[in-house]
Structure formats: structure tokens, C-alpha cells
Amino acid sequence: MAEPVYRRVVVKLSGEYLAGPHSFGIDQPTVDRIADDLIAAQKLGIEIAVVVGGGNMVRGVEVSSQGVSRPTGDTMGMLATVMNCLALEAAIQRKGTPAQALSAFVMPEVCELFTRAAAHKSLAEGRIVVLGGGTGNPYFTTDTTAVLRAAEIGAQAVLKATNVDGVYSADPKKDPTAKRFDRLTHSQAIEGGYKVMDATAFALARETSLPIIVFSIAEPGAIGAMLQGAGRGTIVAG
DSSP states (O other): OOOOOEEEEEEOHHHHHHHHHHHSSOHHHHHHHHHHHHHHHHHTTTEEEEEEEOTTTHHHHHHHHHHHHHHHHHHHHHHHHHHHHHHHHHHHHHHTOOEEESSSSSOTTTTEOOOOOHHHHHTTOEEEEEEESSSSSTOOOHHHHHHHHHHHTSSSEEEEEESSSSSSSTTTTTTOOOOOOSSEEEEHHHHOTTTTTTTTHHHHHHHTTEEEEEEEESSHHHHHHHHOOOSSSEEEOO
């Protein structure tokens, strides 16, 4: 078995994926399967934090397009990420692995507030840390949150879990001629306008020298495979 490439990572998980085969809400079998993957990856000796999106419940941009202000819409979306965060934390704990939900919002009755100290402590104690609430500010995506939190806690990489096995020149589901990249620089990802992550996330990763690994989470064990350098994905670095 290959040694893990990284020892501390942030996994970025889309909220839409938590809906499983449904168009809305939380699909428990999907959440349980992701929890299994995270636990298996942690057993490789890796400290893992997870940033969860909220698109399976509320997307701030969509809400604001219907007349709600963008800051309010984004806040609704960030609260949705906290609900997903709690669902994933509970699934991990049910399987006998300690987990800690941390939120960018102060909500002591629900979960602890994210601070670097709290995240470092939980990771050092062997917990999988699940991060909700985005950055706590409107206009920033959870992709940007993942890179920001990775920089804050000293992670060595961001793993962007998607429905496709890397970065393509176009949507491979719509364009069969789309080219898949094995490796890109942050600047190439920004200049190419590839939609797998937003430009702000790529720019922050470039500034903080954080590699972003884009891969498909569809297959069980995909997180561990990527961490051991055996999976199929695109590395955005340098």
C-alpha cells in the first residue's frame, strides 16, 4: 500500500452530491457512504477537515435572483451548509469515529464556532472536522471557503470532490470532445475559465501555494485512492 501523499487535507464536498439521486434534501445512504470514505481515508494516517456546500437545500445566487437581496440569499445558503454539516457529523459518529462540526456562525446551541485553535485541537485529537457556514460572509463560495480554511489550518492540499474525474475543457456530459487535463497551474485554471471551481478559489490557492486535486467521488474509496496517488483526477498546482 502506497504511503499517503499528504498528511492533512481539506475535502470540499458539494451539497448537491448529498442529495444522492434526488433533486433536493439529504439522501442518507449517500451521506453514509461518504462518511465511510472519510473514515477509511483517515485510517491511512491523514488528518481530514471537510467543507460542505449547501446547494441541495438553498443556493444563495438562485434565491437572490427571485428578489431576495444577495447578502440575505447567501446567508440562507450558508445556513444550509450547517445543516449538511450536522448530518455528516452525525453519520461519522454513528460509525464509531469521532467528528466535530464547526461553524463560521456563532450558534452555541447547535455546534462550536470555527477558530483555528478549535480546528487544530480537534484534528490533533483524531476527529474528522466538518466545517459549515461558509466563510461567514456573503459573496464567497464554499469553494473559496475550502481553500481559505485549508490555508488557515495548515493543510497540504484541497481535494475537490465532484461528479467528474478531473478538470475538462468543457462539460464532458455535454461535449464529448472535451479535453481532460491531468495537470494545470492555478493561472491556467483561472485563464481557462474552467467552472469546476470559482476563480477566487483558484486565485487564493495560487497565493497560498495550495494544490487543488479535482476528482470524482462517485466510486467508493475515491478519497483514499487520491490521497495515495492512485486515483484519477486533475492536479491544479504551481
